Amino acid sequence: MPAKESQKICMDCKDADAILQTRHRHYCGACFKRFLSHKVAMRMSKFKQMKKSNGQAPKLLLPLSLGISSSVLLQIINDDIERQFAKTFVNVGFEVHVLVVDAQSGANDDVYDAVSKAFSRLSFTKLPLHSVFEYVSEMGKIIAEYANQKFVDQEQATNEDRLTAFRTAISSPTSRSDLDSVLLTRLVVEYAKSLNCETVIWGDSDTRLAAKTLASVAKGRGASLTWSVSDGMSPWGVNFDFPLRDLSKPELEQYLSVCEELSGLVVPDAHISEDVLTKNLSIDDLMMRYVRTQGEKYRGVMANVSRTANKLQSTIGSDDPSCPLCGGLVGNVKGNSGVTVANQSSDNYSAKFCYGCMRSRPESSIK
Ligand SMILES: [Zn+2]
Ligand SMILES: [Zn+2]
Numbered sequence: 001m002p003a004k005e006s007q008k009i010c011m012d013c014k015d016a017d018a019i020l021q022t023r024h025r026h027y028c029g030a031c032f033k034r035f036l037s038h039k040v041a042m043r044m045s046k047f048k049q050m051k052k053s054n055g056q057a058p059k060l061l062l063p064l065s066l067g068i069s070s071s072v073l074l075q076i077i078n079d080d081i082e083r084q085f086a087k088t089f090v091n092v093g094f095e096v097h098v099l100v101v102d103a104q105s106g107a108n109d110d111v112y113d114a115v116s117k118a119f120s121r122l123s124f125t126k127l128p129l130h131s132v133f134e135y136v137s138e139m140g141k142i143i144a145e146y147a148n149q150k151f152v153d154q155e156q157a158t159n160e161d162r163l164t165a166f167r168t169a170i171s172s173p174t175s176r177s178d179l180d181s182v183l184l185t186r187l188v189v190e191y192a193k194s195l196n197c198e199t200v201i202w203g204d205s206d207t208r209l210a211a212k213t214l215a216s217v218a219k220g221r222g223a224s225l226t227w228s229v230s231d232g233m234s235p236w237g238v239n240f241d242f243p244l245r246d247l248s249k250p251e252l253e254q255y256l257s258v259c260e261e262l263s264g265l266v267v268p269d270a271h272i273s274e275d276v277l278t279k280n281l282s283i284d285d286l287m288m289r290y291v292r293t294q295g296e297k298y299r300g301v302m303a304n305v306s307r308t309a310n311k312l313q314s315t316i317g318s319d320d321p322s323c324p325l326c327g328g329l330v331g332n333v334k335g336n337s338g339v340t341v342a343n344q345s346s347d348n349y350s351a352k353f354c355y356g357c358m359r360s361r362p363e364s365s366i367k
Contacts, residue, residue, distance in 0.1 A: 070203025
């Protein structure tokens with residue numbers, strides 16, 4: 001029989017039963033949600049101070065994967081907006097647009113419909129990943145050069161077929177997931193620009209940022225850390241910001257467990273069975289698994305990984321040529337990126353792509 005004293009009281013309100021715990025503190029559901037919301041509000045406060053000279057609030061684009069982290073970010077931001085609207089003098093401070101990129105067509109349509117209905121104050125758009133050919137008009141040309149002779153882009157085919165053909169030409173799961181995220185980023189950026197959003201707010205937890213940092217280095221994409229993991233300017237003139245960087249994935253999962261508003265509105269993480277062979281996992285999945293398991297034991301170490309990456313100085317604006325596909329620097333990289341690789345390739349065209357992209361190229365010989 002469990003001892004009576006195991007029933008703890010919330011350390012914040014000192015009233016309700018504690019049902020969750022993090023950072024050596026025990027919380028009731030409401031206080032736990034308040035603690036996490038406060039961490040996000042601190043990160044979001046800079047936008048409220050940013051009102052332009054014309055009195056317009058800054059426009060932010062929130063890419064929503066419908067997964068746990070970005071959904072919790074959406075919920076916390078929406079809560080804040082609702083609180084503002086309940087006041088006499090409404091001062092939201094920023095304008096948020098939500099973009100859902102559909103990687104598999106139609107897979108989560110019902111969840112998307114429910115979410116856009118539930119957050120009716122915000123504007124929602126859903127785009128298929130293949131619309132990157134539409135929003136980034138030169139993408140067909142970039143991909144044709146990038147893939148060399150191994151793949152021929154059929155411009156007259158539908159965008160969906162073009163993307164499928166390109167992805168099929170890439171053999172390893174790491175390269176496919178690597179290029180998917182490059183295309184996703186490009187689409188998100190162009191969509192943000194089409195709405196005149198100055199900042200994209202990504203829903204990455206600090207767990208995910210640490211995994212991304214380690215995976216980027218492993219994939220030869222260390223040079224892009226200054227914007228793929230750090231707050232600041234991306235190579236395309238739109239800021240990237242990560243308001244969940246003070247929160248871990250397990251904390252966001254605990255938030256979700258006590259958040260009725262999000263019930264039925266989140267697509268659970270795809271479960272990767274322990275039996276899946278390591279070689280069949282992408283480096284991103286492997287790193288996420290590693291950081292999840294080790295992060296629970298060494299939280300400080302993992303937090304330090306993303307915090308350190310966030311201090312890297314941006315090299316954007318330097319004269320070094322940048323990769324037309326991913327925006328990363330090409331060739332010998334100066335500064336603190338940690339990547340000093342001369343781009344050696346058999347054809348002239350591909351010399352303009354960065355080392356990270358060259359590694360993911362269809363049938364690439366660089367492995
Ligand atoms: Zn409490
Ligand atoms: Zn590149």
